[in-house]
Amino acid sequence: xxxxxxxxxxxxxxxxxxxxxxxxxxxxxxxxxxxxxxxxxxxxxxxxxxxxxxxxxxxxxxxxxxxxxxxxxxxxxxxxxxxxxxxxxxxxxxxxxxxxxxxxxxxxxxxxxxxxx
Numbered sequence: 001x002x003x004x005x006x007x008x009x010x011x012x013x014x015x016x017x018x019x020x021x022x023x024x025x026x027x028x029x030x031x032x033x034x035x036x037x038x039x040x041x042x043x044x045x046x047x048x049x050x051x052x053x054x055x056x057x058x059x060x061x062x063x064x065x066x067x068x069x070x071x072x073x074x075x076x077x078x079x080x081x082x083x084x085x086x087x088x089x090x091x092x093x094x095x096x097x098x099x100x101x102x103x104x105x106x107x108x109x110x111x112x113x114x115x116x117x
Contacts, residue, residue, distance in 0.1 A: 004006055011036040022104070022111040026060070029108025045106075049094055051079045053057050056107040069100055069113050 006026045007014050012030040023029055029055040034053060038045050045053075055076050059067045066073070069088045077086030080094070092099035095106070104111070 010040075018109040018111060023108045024110070026108055026110065029057070033108065034106050035079070041102065041106075043095070043097070043102075043106075048080050049103075049106075051076055052091070052094060052103055056103060056109060060107075060109050066104055070074045077087075 004019045006018055009032075010017070010082050015033065016029055018024050023033075035045060038049070042081075043049070052072065055072060056066055059071075069090035069091055071081075072091060073086045073088065075093075080086045081090050098105075101111075
C-alpha cells in the first residue's frame with residue numbers, strides 16, 4: 001500500500017481506495033460494493049444504472065480505458081432511455097454527483113481512467 005491509498009470499510013469488508021476515493025484495484029469490485037458506494041452518495045441504483053455500470057466495466061476490462069459518453073450513448077443509449085433519445089445530459093442525470101466520474105467510481109474504475117468524462 002502506498003501513501004496515496006487508504007483502507008476503508010465498505011460492504012462489510014476492508015477495501016483499498018486511492019486518494020480520490022476510487023477503488024485502487026479494479027478486481028476488488030463486486031455488486032455489493034457498488035450498492036454500498038451508491039448508498040454512501042445517496043444514489044439508489046436502478047436497472048438503467050446497472051446497464052451503464054456493467055457497460056463501463058466490460059469496456060474497461062477489454063480496452064483498459066473507459067468509454068466516452070458518446071460511446072456509451074451509441075452502444076447502450078436505447079437501454080438507458082427507451083422512449084426518448086439518450087443524451088449526455090440524460091446520462092449524467094443518472095449519476096447527479098459527478099456524471100461519468102461518479103459512474104466510473106461506482107463501477108470500480110480507477111480515477112485516472114475517467115478523464116474522458
